[in-house]
Amino acid sequence: MDSEYEMTSEIQNFYRNKTVFITGGSGFLGKVVIEKLLRATDVKRIYVLIRAKKGEGILQRLEKWKDESVFTLLLKSKPSCWARIVPIAGDCEQADLGLSEADRQLLMEEVQVVVHSAATVRFMEPLHVALDINTRTTRLMLQLAKQMKRLETYVHISTAFSNCVIKRIGEDYYPEHLTCSVDTVLALRERLSDELIDSMAPVLLGKFPNTYTYTKALAEQLVQTEGAGLPICILRPGVIICSYKEPISGWVDNLYGPISIFLGTAIGVLRIICLNLQTHAHLVPVDYCSNLILACAWQTAKDNAARLKEPIEAAAPTTEQCPPTVYNYVPSDRNMLTWGGIKSKAESLGHVYPLSRMIWLPFLHATTVPWLFKLAAFFYHILPGYCIDVVLRLRGRSPRMIKLYEKIHKNVETLSPFTNSNWYFESNNTQELWQRLSPEDQQLFHFDMNSMDWDNYMRIATAGMRIFIAKEEPESLERGKQKLKRFYILHRALQLIVCSGAAAILWSLLKFVF
Numbered sequence: 203m204d205s206e207y208e209m210t211s212e213i214q215n216f217y218r219n220k221t222v223f224i225t226g227g228s229g230f231l232g233k234v235v236i237e238k239l240l241r242a243t244d245v246k247r248i249y250v251l252i253r254a255k256k257g258e259g260i261l262q263r264l265e266k267w268k269d270e271s272v273f274t275l276l277l278k279s280k281p282s283c284w285a286r287i288v289p290i291a292g293d294c295e296q297a298d299l300g301l302s303e304a305d306r307q308l309l310m311e312e313v314q315v316v317v318h319s320a321a322t323v324r325f326m327e328p329l330h331v332a333l334d335i336n337t338r339t340t341r342l343m344l345q346l347a348k349q350m351k352r353l354e355t356y357v358h359i360s361t362a363f364s365n366c367v368i369k370r371i372g373e374d375y376y377p378e379h380l381t382c383s384v385d386t387v388l389a390l391r392e393r394l395s396d397e398l399i400d401s402m403a404p405v406l407l408g409k410f411p412n413t414y415t416y417t418k419a420l421a422e423q424l425v426q427t428e429g430a431g432l433p434i435c436i437l438r439p440g441v442i443i444c445s446y447k448e449p450i451s452g453w454v455d456n457l458y459g460p461i462s463i464f465l466g467t468a469i470g471v472l473r474i475i476c477l478n479l480q481t482h483a484h485l486v487p488v489d490y491c492s493n494l495i496l497a498c499a500w501q502t503a504k505d506n507a508a509r510l511k512e513p514i515e516a517a518a519p520t521t522e523q524c525p526p527t528v529y530n531y532v533p534s535d536r537n538m539l540t541w542g543g544i545k546s547k548a549e550s551l552g553h554v555y556p557l558s559r560m561i562w563l564p565f566l567h568a569t570t571v572p573w574l575f576k577l578a579a580f581f582y583h584i585l586p587g588y589c590i591d592v593v594l595r596l597r598g599r600s601p602r603m604i605k606l607y608e609k610i611h612k613n614v615e616t617l618s619p620f621t622n623s624n625w626y627f628e629s630n631n632t633q634e635l636w637q638r639l640s641p642e643d644q645q646l647f648h649f650d651m652n653s654m655d656w657d658n659y660m661r662i663a664t665a666g667m668r669i670f671i672a673k674e675e676p677e678s679l680e681r682g683k684q685k686l687k688r689f690y691i692l693h694r695a696l697q698l699i700v701c702s703g704a705a706a707i708l709w710s711l712l713k714f715v716f
Contacts, residue, residue, distance in 0.1 A: 211642040216500045217243035221312045221352075225251045225294065225343065226319035228263065230456050231359070231442055233272050234492040235317060237449050240283040241276045242646060243496075249309060251292040251320065253300070260289040271670065275449045294320045294339040295331070299346070310349045315499055318343050319359040323458060325412040325616045329403040330396040336417035338388060340424045347432055355503035356434040357495055358425050362484055362532050362627060363620065364418040364438060367409040372628040373528040375426045376419075381408040384420040384427075411619040426525050433506035435498050439491045440484030440532040441620075444663040447648075448489040452666015460485065460544075462613055464664070465671055468552060470562035470689070471606065473582040476575045476614055477568040478622040479542030484532040486651070487659065491531065493647040494632070498529055501635055530629040534652045541568075541621060547657065551664040556682035557672050562586075563686070563693040570622055575614075583607045 222239060226232040227250035239245045252260040264287065267273055276283065290309070293300035301309075322335045340358065347356050365376045377383070387406060391399055403413065410416035425436055443461060444454040454461060460483075466472030505527070533539055545566060552564045567582075569575050584607060591601030636650050644650070668674050674682070 211646055212640055213496060213500045213643045213647055214243050216503065217245050217315075217496070219244065219246045220314050220354075221245075221247045221249070222315040222317065223249045223251070223290075223309055223313040224317045224319065225292075225339075226317075226321060226359070228252055228267075229319065229321075230454070230458075231488055231491060231495075232317075232319050233267070233270070233455075234445065234449070234488050235319070235495055236287065237272055237276050238489070238492050238496065240286060241280060241449065245286065247286050247288055247312070249288050249290050249313065251294075251299070252289045253293045254291060260291050264289045270455070271450055272453055272455070273449075294335045297338070297342075299339065299342050306346070309346065311351060313350050314352045314354045315503075316343070316347055316350070316353065316356040317359070317495060317499065318357070319495075321359070321414075321418070323414060325414045327413050328396070328400050329406070329413050329417075330391065330399045332413040332417040333387065333391050333399070333420075336414070337384065337420040337424065338391065340421040341388065341428065344424065344428050344432065344434075347434070354433060355499040355506065356429075356432055357499050357502065358421070358429075358434060358436045358526075359495070360422055360436050360438045361415065361418050362438045362440045362530060362625075363415050364422055366411065366415050366619070366623075366625065369624065370626045370628075371530065373530050373631045375422060375525055375528070377423045377426065379409070380419060380423065381406055384423045387420060412616065429526050430523050432526075433502050435502045435527045435529065437491075437495060437498055437529045438531060439494075440486045442488050442491050443485050444487065444666045445489040446487035446654075446659055446662060448492075452662045452664075452670065454488070454663075454666055454670050457671065459617065461667065461671065463617075464548060464667055466610060467548065467564050467566045468557050468560065468667070468672070470560045470564050472610060473565060474567045474569070474575060474578040476570065476572065476618050476622065477541055477545075478570045479540065479545060479568055481541055481622060481624045482533070483539045483541050483544050484625070484627075485539065485544075486531055486533070490649040490651070494529070494531055494635075494649040497635055497639065497643070497647050497649065501638065502527065527631055529632045529635065530627045531632055531649075532627045532629065532651070533654065534629075537652050537654055537656070539656050543656070544660070547660040548664065551661055553686065554661075555664050555668050555679065556686040557668060558674055558678040558682040558685060559672065560682070560685060560689065563689040565693075579607075579611065583610070 217239065222245055224232055224235060227236055236248055236250065239248060250264075252263055254260050255263065268277060268284070290305050291300065291302065292305070318340070320335065320339060322332055347353055362371070365371050365379065367379045368376065390402070407413065407416045410419065422436060425434060441459050443459070444452050457465065463472060463475065545568065549566070556564070567578065569578065584604070587603035587607045590603045594601050636644070639647065669676070
């Protein structure tokens with residue numbers, strides 16, 4: 203065992219020689235969970251559900267992970283641990299999870315810990331796809347878990363916005379906000395064609411803003427109703443973004459949610475957004491979220507073991523079981539970050555870590571008025587976009603800016619319900635879990651958002667985005683700073699020309715009138 207992680211903590215002792223099954227292991231969060239398990243614990247084996255892609259088998263996909271930065275530290279410090287990852291062929295879009303009978307039997311016989319994080323996080327995914335992956339797979343996983351002979355704990359990864367139709371969200375269940383029960387919806391999915399179920403989306407979703415939050419809410423109802431008797435809990439993280447400290451600071455591998463906004467602004471493409479600067483930004487680092495998952499699994503196993511030891515006569519005289527524990531995970535009320543705070547921090551850091559690929563001076567204006575956003579977008583996005591496309595055509599290249607802005611505006615529209623509204627979350631269970639951790643575990647599996655240093659984190663996240671998303675080498679930083687200076691001069695010159703032209707037109711109009 204690496205000296206950095208001597209086996210002295212309760213959580214580490216819990217995972218020693220454990221067999222873990224992870225869905226969504228090829229995703230952003232899943233990879234960090236796998237890496238932390240292998241690096242910080244003496245886990246026996248990790249079965250990972252992986253879908254074979256066209257022309258690429260599951261072993262090939264797993265082998266490619268070795269080239270990713272998230273596993274660099276692990277492969278240097280404990281290279282032999284890689285053999286503990288065992289890929290299991292499967293597909294969450296299939297009605298049987300795509301498992302072979304042999305693999306299913308293997309999981310039933312060996313698995314002790316389940317982390318179900320597989321999901322489609324695309325907000326506007328067709329309803330039939332979102333139902334298959336986010337909801338039906340949850341039912342199939344629960345059914346499989348009930349057949350696991352050695353199961354000790356199960357963590358279902360949901361989202362803090364699964365109940366976004368209400369503004370104050372406790373660590374409770376809210377099935378009353380669904381238009382109909384999950385049983386009804388899945389029965390409809392079974393009987394109707396993809397096209398027909400998709401056409402019913404506006405009716406089924408009700409007040410939910412997209413298929414992602416809706417199908418995650420349905421999945422929670424499944425855990426509540428069909429998770430009875432299982433040692434299971436639900437974790438609802440906020441928007442998961444770059445790592446803070448582990449395994450490498452600032453690591454991120456996707457453009458989901460606010461990451462696309464950060465990158466678009468840094469390049470100088472995104473200049474206006476529909477955003478309320480006073481609203482809370484419920485962002486959480488991926489490594490903190492990973493640590494919390496492992497802690498939740500440990501606590502759930504501990505609670506279940508305690509229940510099993512209770513004498514029968516001490517049990518509550520009722521057939522109704524307590525629903526699985528829910529853990530909300532968002533920034534603390536005592537250490538909250540607003541979108542305005544993010545904007546100001548990003549603007550200052552943009553001058554420290556400029557991109558050498560920027561096409562104009564980075565700046566971002568925000569408005570909460572839809573018609574004002576559309577008007578500003580015409581001058582800031584559409585007009586410059588057409589000009590650039592004309593130049594590209596004259597050079598014999600394919601135009602791309604207008605198509606890019608169409609995607610950007612679609613993304614802004616999709617994110618708008620979450621960047622212009624406030625939610626208030628209760629997180630008593632999460633806070634109590636943190637207090638239950640020993641000092642050793644609090645250090646090894648840190649997830650306390652009260653102590654989060656947002657200034658330092660934003661600096662790390664900005665630098666990480668530059669390296670891992672923009673793919674810019676450290677030596678290009680000086681080139682980026684020089685480019686930033688040139689674009690600053692050009693930007694001010696353009697402002698002077700535009701203002702002078704507007705003043706000249708206004709003066710001419712006034713002379714004509716008077």
